[in-house]
Amino acid sequence: MSHETAKEDFSLLLQALDASISGIILTDNRLPDNPIIYCNKAFETISGYQRNEIIGHNCRFLQKEDRDQKEREKLRNAIRNGESCIVDIRNYHKDGTLFYNELYMSPIKDDQGRVSYFIGVQNDVTHRKKAELDLRHQQQLMEKRISERTQSLKESEDYLASIVQTVRESLIVLDPDFRVLSVNDHFLKTFKVTTGDTIGKLLYDLGNGQWNIASLKELLENILPTNNPVEEFEVEHDFPHIGRKLMVLNAHRIELEGQYKDRILIAIEDITDRREIERRKDDFLSIASHELKTPLTTIKGLVQIMQRTVPPELGEKFRSVLEKTGVYVDRLNNLIAELLDVSRIQTGNIELHKDLFDFDKSVHEAVDTIQAATKSHQIQVSGNTGEMISADESHIVQVINNLLSNAIKYAPDHREIEVYLSQVSNFVKFSVKDQGMGIRMEDHKKIFDRFYRAGEIQQRFPGMGIGLYICDQIIKNHGGTLWVESEPGKGSTFSFTLPLNTQAT
Template identity: 60%
Template sequence: MLQNDKQNNNTRHNNEIAPLIYAALDASSAGIIITDNRLPDNPIIYNNKAFERITGYTSDEIIGHNCRFLQAGERKQETREAIREAIDNGIGITVEIRNYKKDGDLFWNELSISPLKNDDGEITHFIGVQNDISLRKNAEEKLMFERLQVEKKINERTENLRLNEEYFNSIIQTIRESLVVLDPDLNVLTVNESFLRTFKVTPSDTVGKQLFDLGNRQWDIDGLRILLETILPTNNPVLDFEVEHDFPHIGKKTMLLNAHRIELEGDYKDRILLAIEDVTDRRSIEKRKDDFLSIASHELKTPLTAIKGYIQLIRRLMPDDNKKLNDVVQKSVSQIERLDKLIVELLDVSKIQSGNLDIHHKNFDFDQMVRDTIEHVQFNSDDHTISLKGSTGVVYNGDETHLSQVVGNLVSNAIKYSPSQKQVHVYLSRLKGHIKFSITDSGVGIEQKDQKKVFDRFYRVGAVKEKFAGMGMGLYICEQIIKQHQGMIWVESELGEGSTFSFTLPIKEQQ
């Protein structure tokens, strides 16, 4: 009786202490993360507010990743090997390492890693504490640089001061896109020849005038005002801001606007460069292509359905002992299924582009859905074995059909792109407010420069498309489905060493 009371008191004590611990961690000015050493790839399962502030990433973008994602493409730092050895040996370590924020900015991180053990002495977690020491490192590097390179710095500054109006204008005129140079009050200082040709104006119609007053105020465009009066003053460059406008003399134009505020010396201090790319024809071609895909996929569906019916009739009528005919029919069925899948993907792409991809939310057993999908893929693949480890234990509220499509696509790709290997590995886990799915193969791998593009529509890696059939739609559809569920999907890969595709889905409170 006394022992039970003691255990109950300990439980209540722990329940009271846990919120205080998390509050203390969130109050820390140092970035803190906790990783789960029992799960594949040691994923992050907790981060405090300071870690989000230092790195610029939100918790949804952090959870489920390995800490190395902060090194971006810089994977050859010697410090990484020291960290890897410390983790393998289960010991603590403090290092200084170059990391990158979400916006790409470099920062120096003083990282301390400590192992956490359970009662059996097993290392279950690692805790990482990081401090941004960029100011100190920058000061050290700046002092060293200035001490060794004073004369060079003076010469470079002197060279920069030689910038003059003729040189400045020559650069502007060589740019093929339409370019406008504005002063801080948005008065036009100069435009290039491309702008004059595209919008059918003369220098006297533009130079010296307020941008929004040009051509009887035909440049008084809401989207352009937002760009120049709201976004740009925050000192952030504006990239690929799309605006559509119907001009009186040249018709409707779709434009990509890029704006940068620059500060030069002397007379050219504080200028705004506005680049205007006319993408009207490109958007028109894309729309025609999307319309064609939509129409073609719908039109192909009807005869394919009829062919399916004929094949089924043939299978019922043909004799069982005609092996050759049976083989031909079976191959026909396989090709029809392949064509049917292609048409479904075309229809999905068409729906996504038109904003009509229907996502139906209902509760379902996430783990069972994954098992059923893997079983179906395994049934059609005799050469590979699909292993499944872990579980989430979550009844998820989402579109089971579409998420099964994502899982099936990732598993099929892992098999397809690792023909010489015989096994792929699927991992399920539940993290802080998320469920995570990962699949690892030992196939051809993907180069770093291609990893962000593999989720683009119709994009296929050059070396892969020469060896493997496909249209580059599957991963694009997967990403769109995961985004519709407020999740994230990504890939980690080394060329020739295989790939790991992962996605996380947030768990709603009621789940």
């Protein structure tokens, strides 16, 4: 077969896979943790993730926190034994929505009979599973539910009405023509109106037209009917009597049959003050960081001059004090540099200067630098990518240094740190594994938030909780992803991917 024929056949195969309505993935069993190296378009549609968020991950990321399913043990045994298997497993869409996945998994073996890859064919069978579960549940509880509903209907209505009136958000119920059916007390107080001013009125006519807001019309008339529900929709408007308000709207159209059909529920959260506080905090952070930078640079210079000009008669104790002063000045300087990075990220002023560089070489140089500064841990590097990537080398090295420093910091009783490099499809992948205290599942996403620190870590280790936030933003700005795999008491593995092509994907 000629090279051109093989290339044409391969292109045809990829087109066929992308045309499939079933999700198809390939995982590389030769690499640690059996990462995904290929997915078709249908898999992206089924999972809700884009390709750059999928490549390099183990398939378990689809189960999120739901890790106790017996089907996972069946999959592990099949992978361990190099066998095929079929399971129905609970997975979660990127937005957190549960869906049931019918998975057919088979090994792909090389000429020596060793399992090199696994292919997974997946179908969303949520409707079938829900129908089965609903039918079973209805058969068991129908009679009991009818009697309980009849008995407690009035009580429930009163209870729900009390909740609606005491909730700290403005709530509106509209009919299909956008006329107000009811509002809660918080809405009346916030927008300084009465029930007579609202009930039965067209929403856009409220307050002499002050609710005639273009973005609100777009939400109700164009977005909501095609995307039910709508969450975290921001609306900013200057109201005549109460001033400018920044609001977050959550809207839901009731699609049930009966008297409540097509009613629209809107919850309004006023975040004007909160956003202003955040803006002031970011301004303070930026100003304070810049103002501290100048005198600290002067202090560092003076300490260095003193270190070079110490008279011999002052002795070793004085030299030791100066050396410790220099160390703490450097720590403070690094902290201020991180605060400046946070400020730049928040204001959208982070600058990336991309250029081609040898990824493996940069990783090894960063490891050598960290290793030279610590005697308590041994860092082992394995694997390679053999690739030149287009990225901001200084920022990528900053991420690597932070992850390595964290691995050392949070595993003080374990000497070994493992670094692994690999190429996964058209991405390079970096992983650093420690044997430290580990991280709870519920903290996996939060640790990348600004200023977040898990309770146990906060008690045992100093820090401000901005290092991982900066790392996450840098990797995202390069078109990659940063994530963690960890369990309490079993250490942590932090990994990131970066695209090989020069454009962020």
